[in-house]
Amino acid sequence: MKNKAPIKSPGVNILAINSGSSSIKFSVYRLNGHLERILDGNVDRIGLKDTRLDYNNLATEKQGNLRLDLSDHKSVANFLIGWLEEQLDFSMISGIGHRVVFGMKHTEPEIITQKLLDELHRIIPYDSDHLPEEIELIHVFRQRYPNLKQVACFDTAFHSKMPRVAKLLPIPRRFDTLGIQRYGFHGLSYAYLMAEFGRVAGKKVAQGRVVLAHLGSGASMVAVHKGKSMDTSMGFTPAGGLMMGTRSGDLDPGVAWFMMKSENLSPKQFNTLINHESGLLGISETSSDMQDLLESQTTDIRAAEAVELFCYQVKKWIGAFAAVLGGLDTLVFSGGMGENAPEIRSRICEELGFLGIKIDEKRNKTNAPVISTDKGITAVRVIHTDEEWMIAKTVSQMLTLTKD
Template identity: 35%
Template structure:
């Protein structure tokens, strides 16, 4: 097996996993995982987990480089020893690759510069991704570092799917188009579904529903993304924890004129104060579902909006795919909220979609079928594993 260190870096934190991957199969083993957070605050925190247990520390963590020092010290003290593990490569999640990056890419100074420049398209994500890359390259200078882009899987979208109907010159100059996100997850889940069903990936029409705090849908034909709900940014599409998803653009003009809101306030409204949070006061689906189950009408109405948007995309993607063979739910909400799955697909028997109540209600961490035996469409729950997908893609080019 080859060992890959996978890094997912944010502005004040980063997650990591040390994964041993069998390149000849889908076998793997997570050797360690962890989280370094509250970077730059008076008191930082770090957690390191191995099969033997979890260790935690609190101390000031000045910057990402200091954070990587905390991580490597945890490996030295609690294992596994990184020298003994012989790390083959370091894989980095990068949110936005624009049109430039359509595959996992070995990181060079030029690639760093491109990621930095693409920060204009993802100002909340690419800069911290890049900070983590630079810190990791300083700490691990002797192994290849590979960027795996959230947008890459969607580079196969046809022009009619990625083009917005605005002035073509302006769109070209300012790179305005649909890019799509969560591509690493959509790729992993669509391929895992085919493998689980023992059916050729090339023959399947699959709708993947990645439902977490961030949420997106993807139509996959033969393993290729042909349509996805997120757009130029991760704001478009489904209702999310704190993001609005689809919205009439004129709402922004109206709020500017009538409420005096400036660009920064509108950005905060749509990205941080909308979605389930805006509708109910909490962005956590578990809290919203619990409140609705207890008779809270506001929470119930919010869930109806959430499901309505989701069903709209399912119907649209059935049309684009010319039918559907598999619907796969994944991510935190998709994997764990059986009631949402059932109510979203209720009444879609005319599409050949029938959910088995007992199968759907059964809790499991494994990939499983939740549709009935006579359902024309196979409905699955497929736990996503973006870190494993990043590790695999990293090894493919390192």
Template identity: 35%
Template structure:
């Protein structure tokens, strides 16, 4: 047995905690999903429960949304790493603080267990300069954090790209993929030769597609106008763009299943919300393909990507000009880890079940040996 065969993966989200204990062959030995909130003792109790449910892990791997410019690969957690994550907390206020709490809680209940931080931003750390650069005044960089596009959902994009290549019987090095992580948060990545060369999220997870409660990309001039005319301060603006916008603002709910059902009944707000969502999604898929000079496969993953066949069908219809082909019967069945396109499609469509836990474990093992 190597020093890191059994891995406890810790995915502490804004409102949920997902724990998985994976064995040497990535078999799931124990699993626990909960919502402990901000109560430290409740968090420690959840960790004790899963540690008691299976064999002792060799290490823990924590999902961290924002690693900034310095934390660009999986790393062992120490006081310096925690300090840097705290410094970056306001760039991912719904996620980074929860990840830090998860690390500290695990140290409290299992002090000898190595903790590895794995960053969603790391997959995009090598973005070409043209893709990562904002055309803003250089003096703004005095804030101490490089003002660049970081990208997010990297753990999901990395896994989805590799798994799609397996399902297509091809090497990642030979493929140009657009991976579409569509969940409450949503982003695309242009993955060429296994590397991210463009993505839709930027400095924070607010940029890009329409999401459940996030607006996605908005004209900065509109935001300045609202601030001046309505007296909206930065905290209120952040809350509105992060938690009160997106599908929720357009349809009254961020639940895509409810929106698709209501749109099917002709409900006006739901129809507009679905139309706007797909319009932005299709345009972004085309932009990602342009960044790679073409496209070999479109990969759907995440809660919406996996469970909303109507969204997949409409997105594929809107990008048919790129050669995207979809088998409607396969799409309706929606079996996970399946090629959804006909064999003669110029651009394949692949459905991949999101498994960020597998990517967390892979990175932890690679670091620890």
């Protein structure tokens, strides 16, 4: 579908690319004193039967969607790049920002160079589920637009200053020298949420004891105090912590060993099992999408158990992080489920009165910004996350710093 009039927006324009576990989001921003979004879209439900592209051209006020007969990230990424070229006058783009899930020693955003790409290639074994697709997107843009600056925004950076004890893994110390430690992820989301939390609640409140819950197809949580990550649910890879759409989350090593032996699984097969066949999908045997499970839970015990287990695990992490923080002042829900699933929020917060959490169900059903009761000691908020905005902001800052 050709766009006969590609967007032309004079000035500084930034393309933000956010590749996730089951989606690729993108946004184009114009920098005009502030970041103004002029085009955005999302390829969602990658890996499921009904993959689709939804887009919103804010410049022409045109919205639309396309059904995609594509089943994996690679084919979707190649399609998306071609589609974007039809929508945009790329001569107006000043820079591209990419969410890079795993940064290892890279704790600040960086202009993408061949040296950085070589380093990212080297650490692919540490995150083989995200880095190959991210690197491929970067390569395609570099080949087509070699003079266009691209910036890597690392999802692990937000957690880089976690206390040492929160990073350590109880395994032989020699592995620590290889970089085998807890890194944490969803950092761009958490950086945005903390900035937005400070804006709506005040900087002083944002310095308190906060638990952020990013609950989407990929799900994690973080304990924050004085604006810094103190601990997080994901660990060495994004497969750790909470159960997710298709990821197992934390798993007893003995269970992993037993499964590999009993089913004679290769390392690659085991990685596929815990990253793509487990979580909500594994328990329900039907879907990795929470909305699907909520709709079928009354007639399908497998769906009901998947929903129950997810809520139970989130509840446990809230309690654990309250212990880490020495109490809790604010709980923030975000991500697809966190922002749009009142039943999930309600079930998670059940029996958390001992932490001062009391939910106002009327507010909760409307996804209100504050869903706790006025009498609740601990504030419970719903904040829409915007990783693409965070990427664009980072790119705009980097372009200013590197301006010739």
